[in-house]
Amino acid sequence: MTVGETIKEIRHAYGITQKQLAAATGIDDATIRKYEAGKLYPKYKTLEKIAKGLGVEVEVLTEGDLNTPKAMQKLFSVFKAYSGELKLGSEIKQEVTDGCLDEGTVFISFGSLQALMYSWYMRFKEYKHILEKAEAIESEEYRQMYIEEAEKQFNLWMFRYPESDNDKSLLKVLEIMDEASNFMGTHPLNDPEHPVTEKQKEEYSNELRRIYAKLNDVRLF
Numbered sequence: 001m002t003v004g005e006t007i008k009e010i011r012h013a014y015g016i017t018q019k020q021l022a023a024a025t026g027i028d029d030a031t032i033r034k035y036e037a038g039k040l041y042p043k044y045k046t047l048e049k050i051a052k053g054l055g056v057e058v059e060v061l062t063e064g065d066l067n068t069p070k071a072m073q074k075l076f077s078v079f080k081a082y083s084g085e086l087k088l089g090s091e092i093k094q095e096v097t098d099g100c101l102d103e104g105t106v107f108i109s110f111g112s113l114q115a116l117m118y119s120w121y122m123r124f125k126e127y128k129h130i131l132e133k134a135e136a137i138e139s140e141e142y143r144q145m146y147i148e149e150a151e152k153q154f155n156l157w158m159f160r161y162p163e164s165d166n167d168k169s170l171l172k173v174l175e176i177m178d179e180a181s182n183f184m185g186t187h188p189l190n191d192p193e194h195p196v197t198e199k200q201k202e203e204y205s206n207e208l209r210r211i212y213a214k215l216n217d218v219r220l221f
Helices: 003-014 018-025 029-037 044-054 058-062 068-081 089-098 111-134 140-159 168-186 198-217
Strands: none
Touching: 003 029, 003 044, 003 058, 018 029, 018 044, 044 058, 068 111, 068 140, 111 140, 168 198
């Protein structure tokens, strides 16, 4: 979601028009319209005004400007900062069956990132397996060196993502979906405040077909 799409989404959630937001921020409503359509990108000080007018922190607007690789990097950052853990649904189900799952544990899933998160899980599983092997090393010094090297390699995998991922095809699919989402989000057809012509509707459909046609060039297997 782009900054403009985030502004529009929050504005719609509050039920205010572009003119009302313009009045609250001192920014011309035509400029607000261009921001939301992705035709202009607001400077940081302007974003602060818009955020204040919407009653949100400015980070809420800037953090929404994500594509798939950026989204994964954000997840990696949270994972490292807060001692993250990755588990498959089957593992969680087994823990529930065994009664060893903490009732206060909360799990979160991102449907459109599912395939990429599975790739991340597989790399995490390799890392955990290496740590388990480290337990057999008798020397404290060598064991610690072994663990530190495993941590370094796992962190490098995350730092270098998506180049570090062996399956580039899944990432390509999501890049195409991102492109389609951004196009739909900024097109006047999806803004009820601005009527569109039949010609614009036709152009909209043709452009979506062009974007989705790229999927035919991606080899998943």
